[in-house]
Amino acid sequence: MISLAQMAMAAGFVLILIGFYGALTQRNLLRMIVAFSLANTGVHIVLVAVGHMRGRTAPILDAAVPVADALTRVIDPVPQALVLTAIVIGLGVTALMLAYALKLHARKHTLDIAKMTELKW
Amino acid sequence: MVDLLIYLAAALTGLALLLALYRFVKGPSTADRVIAFDVLTIIGITAIALLALLEGRGIYLDVALVYALLSFLGVIVIARYLERGL
Amino acid sequence: MTKAVSLFAVFALLLLFWVLLNGSLATDVLLVGAIAALIIAVLFRRQLAVVTEFRGTPQAFLATARYLVYLLKELVKSNLRLAGIVLSPALPLNPGIVKTRTRLNSRMGRLLLANSITLTPGTLSVELDGEWLYIHWVTVESSDIDAATASIVAGFEQHLEVMYG
Amino acid sequence: MNSMSPLILGLSVLLCVTLIGAALVAIRATRLPIAILAAGLVSLIASILFLVLAAPDVAMTEAAIGSGLTTFLFFFVLARVRGAEKDGDELAGDELAGVKHDGVGK
């Protein structure tokens, strides 16, 4: 039977592909940023799925998971810590992209990359 | 007996999610999608609470609390955008 | 109410929220909560003045209890009615936006009134303009101002009037 | 509760399908606000999926940051470039279906 982790990983991969395709084909800057953030979410899902193990629970010790059982009942906390960081930085990156898009729009009154011709070769 | 009822509740919640998703995809206006989004968030809160029950981890409820806040803020931001007040 | 009393009321309310959030009454939890609640209460004392519009009289507390019971009753009743509409194949609707008048003057009272009206399915407050409250009604029974006021607003208003005036 | 694992598996199948459906809406929507809203929905579903994958920390971060603040930032920017959408796609002024905006609050 397919495991939870594999299914989530497949969904994450599909999400990355959708975002990738979108970022390549869209012409509107804001739409490209949306596609980028989709791919970002996909990467997070894949990373968390890598850390998941069947039949285990969250790495937080409380009444439900005593310290003695930690080794056998807890999933891998390292990918979670990584993804947590990645999400926060993702927001910083998105905010930067949005600020630049806004700036470009103020200058050129357009968000269409086909009309931004200065750097075209 | 109780297990069976929980199964039934989860199935009904899933069905509600699908219905709201239909409205989200169909539209037709942005406001319709916003209300579908709101309903999806509220269904999400129920789903999280159910998940906490199934896994027996009370700490998951904190996430539901954050959701309750988000469903409200999200709708207000978009409504203000729609009425050109942002 | 004097400023000190109202600040204390806000502080107590925030602390109650904190205790419910933590689900514990340990000393350290209370200590941190008291500090955080005090800072927020002082920072937002002018904003939070609306909360202390509540009249602290015994009648007001009694009215609060009655209001809550009435709200829950209406919530269930009107949900069942709406369920009937949604489930019936013909979808018997007669929607419209009616105008009603409210006697409440305090901001908090009007917020609670509009919220209660919105919470009971079948009615939805669309706009509040001075004393006029515009309500979307799924099954319009009467578009007359007084009749609509009597059937939608009055039930909640009588309790809220005692609580907030 | 181990007897519940088929339920959780079913839930995650539903979540994955919803996730991909919302992502397709985000890419293919004709109007930008809808695309952004759909991206927010993807984040939302992803955060429930994180909870299913036993990562509550990540779920909370994704809820508060990915689904919340990112969507808000997008709408702030969108409100500031309104009217410039005629290039690249067809964002007409009528986000609320039917009637054309005739300068409400403009």
Add this chain to the structure above:
Amino acid sequence: MIKRAIALLLTLAVGALFASLLVGYVPDSELNHTARYYAERTAEDIGAANIVTAIIVTYRGLDTLGEVTVLFISAAIVGLVLAQGRVLNNAPNNAPRQTRAPVSELLSTGSRVLTPLILLLGVYVFVNGHLTPGGGFQGGAIVASGMLLLLLADPLKQFSHRLIAVLESLSGLLFVGIGVLGVLLAGGFLDNRLLPIGTLGELFSAGVIPVIYSLIGLKVGAEFSSMLASLSETNHTENSEET
């Protein structure tokens, strides 16, 4: 059209790569070496119930310091980029701000009640970072959401950028200061054993972790708030087009 086909081809190629990864993937059934160390030692060494928090704040504390710095830089750049636009657009007339739709009275009353509660929720999330699935980053985002609600209820409100900046740098300095104190008084940079580790599961436990996470929460909240404030103070470019 050719461009679209190339994009599709590229996507399919990447998809094939992913598919091969997916097919070959075998989920672990045992914790690997690093994870086992964290799972075994956290409760004893750090005293934090949430292992993820222990990794972020103590085991990988330096990373987090770097992350907060990156976030600060990106907030600063957003402010800088948008501030330039403000000077440009403001020159002719700064009328557009008054043309926004008025706020409903109900929303402004409701936000008065809700903002303090949201801020308190944010404080709860970052103070309890070592016990619950929360922490500084989530709490900071919630605090910023509370600020956003203020901004929505009163669009003409101007945040005090100076206050935000002071809060931001103060918490950053304290964060680094605690790290250096760790070198001087305990085992190393950002060592959490400055304060007693306490009993697992209590609020005052895990040494200095709650303090650090609270500082991170304040700092991140201030950074996100400043991002939102600089975005909201930018003029609508649509109007400058018409003039």
Add this chain to the structure above:
Amino acid sequence: MESLLAPLGGVLLVAGATFLLLGGLGLVRMPDIFNRIQAGAKATTLGTLLSLAGIACLQPAWAAKLLLIGLFILFTNPLSSHVLARAAHRGGAEKSPLTAVDRLAEDQRGDQA
């Protein structure tokens, strides 16, 4: 007591889920945005509240936090519905042809004239 609480919780859960489903159904069936807000946002509020009450019966230790979530939803949800309805009306959203009266639109036209 214990044996009574668990079935009650289960029944409440199912009732809540039923209301959620009804809300979803209303969202799909209703003809215009205002009616959808009515059906969608409100039926789901009651549905969530009942579900949370059911879970509180099954796990009494979580009652405080569940109560808080419930109160939060009870306070915020009508507010957001109101703001959205107001925005939709100001934006001139399409109304169902069944709509009998619209006093608000009449008054707004009156103001302008």
